[in-house]
Amino acid sequence: MSALDRFINDAAARLELGYRARSVVNVLAGWIASHPLGLDGLAQQFEQAGLGAQFRSWQRPTEPSRPVLASELEHAVRTHALVTMARRAGFPPGTFRVIACELLPGLVALASASGPVRAAALGPAGLHRPRGLTPAPARTVQGLALRGMLWMLAGVVLIGFTTWLHLKIRAPHWVAPVITEQRDARLSMHQYGDRLLVQGRLPSEAARRQVWNALTALYGRDNVRGGIELDPATRPPRWLDRLSARIAQLEGDGLLLDFNGDALRVDTSAMVAEQRLEVSRLLRHHFADLQTTGLWGPGLAALATLPAHAEATTVVEALNRTTLKFRAGSAALTGDSADTVDAVAAALTLLPASTRIEVAAHTDSTGHADASLLLSQQRAAAVVQALQERGVPASMLVATGLGQQYPVADNRDDAGRARNRRITYTVRAPERDAGTAVAVAWQDR
Template structure:
């Protein structure tokens, strides 16, 4: 087993990346091995970026900030690596910067083991030439086989062209259709007169479950639309949770769509209070999936800022938003991205003269040193994502505070949830 395998397993467990850890590590490894000299080439990149002191000769690199990692690899390369790993750019930079020292150690140990591994000796083989008469017969036989094979291929090609073009095209079209329909899809539009549902699910049982739940919620006369059954469609990961929360989604004006694992909520026609309430329901139900269109009190406060607001008013509005992370991990949850996009837009509008500290706080579970490091990673993750969304680097300063400044009782989960927070502070 490769030394990378336990490293990937540890990354998946302790950073909350799950199955995504393997692809991320593979992208990093491919980048390092693509450099002239491999690890030594990476060390030269540190030197070129003015960060040679972070990777001294004969030692692994120190832990980096996401901004330092970006300086080393370059912005264009960072964006491409994040794309290949299927991560947001800022999040990829944070995780890669944290993993790099351990990954370098693994690669150097693998190289050392390969250098001392014994090379199996090759046993020379004695080949006896066949008699001249046998060689001539063999060559003539091989030539006839090649000619016969070519004639068969030509005949088959002519047959396909003249006899079965329609069938061939139909097969290609069927394959393409199957590929297009692999993702389960469902759209719900709630109206004053009821609900309209349309989509494609893999089985009749799935179709009936959705239809029965809607009939129970709205009644026979108020449910319209059509759900098609397609056995080529993958099983939806969201179906059970959707059926469980349907009673909480009876808000005329709401449009909710599922495509594969992605969830999009159109809440623009709801009153602001209902936007937040429905968003909270959707976060609890689908926060583990890529979900967009959600609101929170921070987005509402940012939308209500007066045109001529000052930096303290901006910070107050930003602090009403909630940024969520995977459990004990610096990985941002997908349901936080709408909040960060709205925050980035408001910060960019304030101008490059603004300076904000992005402070991260944790609960008290775990060791204090680990929590301090986790809080710094989370602050850097938020800063990296805001920078990726267009906020100038000079505006943001990440700082982790660990568990030292609680605002609620850590003995209760509700208190611990309040203590896990991002706080924006205006700097002079």
Template sequence: MRIDLLDNLISDVSGRFGLTNDKARQLVGVLIALIFDEKRGGFAGFVRLFEQKGLGRLIQSWVGTGPNESISAAQVDHIFGAPLIGAIAGKLGAPVSATAGAIGGLLPNLINELTEGGKEPTGIPETLKSWVAGIADWLGDLGRFGWGALAAGAAAVGGAVAGGARAVGHAADATVDAAAYAARKTGNGLGKILPWLLLGALLIAAFLLFKGCKKDEAAVAASGTDSSVSTTAPIAAPAAQANPRFSFENVDGKATVSGQVASDAEKTKLLDAIKATFGADNVNGDISVDATTAPAGWMDKLIALLPDLKARGVKLGFDGDKIAIDTSALPEAERFALSQKLRSGFGGFEISGLWDKAMAALSSLKAGFSADDLIKALNLSGINFDTGSATITRDSYETLSKAAEAIKAAPAGTRIEVGGHTDNTGDAAANLQLSLDRANAVTAKLVELGVPGEQLVGKGYGQDKPIADNASEEGKAQNRRMEFTVLK
């Protein structure tokens, strides 16, 4: 991989997302470690992850020789998870939104360069190993989010970097292997320096063990070192980070709050915003601080939503990347409006308690409802997808769960077509395929939720059956839809 191209990419991303070049370079190191994480199957496993998330076509555009499709910040959250993105942002000292955006800016070209000629790499290129080794000291923390033993992987990568001082500085593997090699060579003139090599090996190995890296000590034992020389034991890996939590209830116009965040700065930022919205005398409760808590990736979005929480009786709770809302005390129109704002602001989060026209209609179906009643309710559903993909956004899960309950209670023999439609942006053939992929994604989710597969048929219509004018953004939004039909 050409380093000059990577440097140009870093400069571009730094300028677009307000990162320094050093932070963008660190971010590249993180991405390389994630892409080649052996616990997830290396590069091939990274590609599979995209496929499992419904973004296989997206990553294949980067691997192939054609144009690279862009990836949105919401799609980045969907792939890696909001907690991991928040942790990376915390390590970089950068806003979560900028971090997600920068990852989206880096990934397409990084994957494209790693797969020159469409060939998938089997391991990290030699020219990039030092990039991962350079952030080995904090990769272990990211390993808590299900991405393998990243710290150990970074140490192993660093051990392969040529250059004595750099290799010693970044990798216990290289040092241990060197000590074992020297022990085998004591008869060839290296016996005089062996004690110094062994001492260096032990010191560096102890340092990396302290960082949480678990290493194979067989090579050290084979070197003949007396076990009494070092009594250093591996330090247990730190416990997984707790979810940032926050609960809010508007009781007679006063905000009652509780929760847990990672720092005093986060606590102050959130409480100051709540007091500014409701008045300091109208805020009850407190938020605790625990350094083992992951950064609150929802913080800025929540602060922007605070003016909409002034309606009496609103309840809202965050637990990591899950949100629960209770608007049952509000008039129906206000419930619809607040739910829509929540979906728009937190599309990458799993949201429960949303109330829209579809949920109201599905909840109102009486025992013995007809297939036509069911279809009318289903066609009020707003099922959202990541831009340009067939990945259903997590804010749509509750709607689909309610839809599955209703379909399972439909009259015997009811069969339903799930039709996918797009606007007219882009290539017609690609839109036809995308509409089919989305329809199949919805049917697959409904089957996962217990609907018999023989009741559902997915079909793609592309851009050929608009219900609104594609000349406006509002019209395009209406044309991007799922349409349910009873099959006779």
């Protein structure tokens, strides 16, 4: 018994396919063998669909075979090819997808070990040569000639139909899927007075109308210029609903908002100070999951106005007006903190290398005190690491976790707890870490 026959018998017993197991295996084997580039081309196609690791595991008998989901297989093979194979095997498409996920790894292994596996070909039936004919009488010659022409015409039709059927049966099942590279959604909005320039790329007409209707309702149809390109290959933006709901709050002469995938670029430099702070506050609150650059705040304003040779205490006073945020319950900085960390690092690198700065993390009173102390230490260490990555000497920084010991606001409401979750900076005496510190009051914005 051949390896393929043993495989068919195993499939019939394991999947309870009975006599239909051979039909299914033959269809799948024919599909594998029909790829114009062989197994290498098939491997490349699965690689493009993100299933390269699974396919390679099927080719290596020493490794455990990695399973594939029906939805993943349909992405690699394409729906048309799966439906065609299901019809030839005599199964509903949904059932065939599940069976194919079970049988395809084994068939690829067989093909890799012993060369291409090919479905059983149907040989054409033999044609019987007609017996010799006796000479016809002269009066019947014309009739015989007419019947001969009719038989010849029928033969041509039969040969044509047989050839078409043979080609149809042996035609490759392979339909090379077109893997379209997905792009990030983008939306840029730049306000000039009471006019707005909009440009971008969104995945659907519904998404485009959602944004366009919100903007025209706010600015007026005649004051909105530009256009939004429709691209079905664009990933759905995670920020679209939030933006549409708050677009009336995010306005101001000179404001630029540029959403690009999971990144947000903000430019408020042309706006008045009060508007800059309010827009930045709203963006920090509602889009903290995006990698945001260009936000403004009291701390960044204070750092921007520091003199060239400021004393360490003056620098620390400005640092303590900055705000850093972390993901809930973790030591991971939110995306809108990147600009602040950059500005803090730039200020610290201007100080003498002998300066010692304590970076202390505080939490609110939520949770157990010991857990809060551990989390605060992890957060302080995360800030120190981020500053070191931006060029601040490690010898200048000391990470300290203070947990919930030193609240600056009431922990009974959300606003108070938000103020208590903070990072503070203190100048340490150079001679000893535990020496008298010059503490500067921290203000949260």
